[in-house]
Amino acid sequence: MEVTERLILRKTEKEDFERFFEINKDPETNLYNPGGPMSFEKAENTFKRMQEHWNQHHFGAWTIIAKDNESIVGFGGLSYKKYGEDEKLNLGYRFAVEAWGKGYATEFTKKAVDFGFNHLDKEEIFGVVRPDNIASVKVLEKAGMTQIGTLNDVPGQPESLVYRIQKNNLFSK
Numbered sequence: 001m002e003v004t005e006r007l008i009l010r011k012t013e014k015e016d017f018e019r020f021f022e023i024n025k026d027p028e029t030n031l032y033n034p035g036g037p038m039s040f041e042k043a044e045n046t047f048k049r050m051q052e053h054w055n056q057h058h059f060g061a062w063t064i065i066a067k068d069n070e071s072i073v074g075f076g077g078l079s080y081k082k083y084g085e086d087e088k089l090n091l092g093y094r095f096a097v098e099a100w101g102k103g104y105a106t107e108f109t110k111k112a113v114d115f116g117f118n119h120l121d122k123e124e125i126f127g128v129v130r131p132d133n134i135a136s137v138k139v140l141e142k143a144g145m146t147q148i149g150t151l152n153d154v155p156g157q158p159e160s161l162v163y164r165i166q167k168n169n170l171f172s173k
Helices: 014-025 040-058 102-116 134-142
Strands: 007-011 061-066 072-083 084-097 125-128 146-151 160-166
Touching: 007 102, 014 040, 014 072, 014 084, 040 061, 061 084, 061 160, 072 102, 072 125, 084 102, 102 125, 102 134, 102 160, 125 134, 134 160
Parallel strands: 084 125
Antiparallel strands: 007 061, 061 072, 072 084, 125 160, 146 160
């Protein structure tokens, strides 16, 4: 378990699936997701892969809980993801609509980057974001990430933006 000033980040548990599905089936949380809201089947498969990642790598997506009311406000963390042919350590998250605009995503992202560098001893962390998702672009930039390129990951759609932060660049800024 990890904590920030206002959030508790803990390993995702089976009992969290209902809230995971609730957040991921919401059309508003999928405004920039070309696949649209998650079906129950896709949510089940995604949740299962998240748990398998934890079992294999001993880290992964956390359940994100607001300290003030102990409610689950989102899911996110670090996991290995294919960027075209290359596997990279990816930072990803999704927050419930009621958690938007409170700075939770930035607080979470900074903690995830710190965790990746200082607990997992990783050298670089990546993030991929749809170009029209300005709020997430700002979150990644506030966490110190910079755009390094694009990724053609959604056929027929504009390329996603690829962001990166490197451990050895943290202290050279």
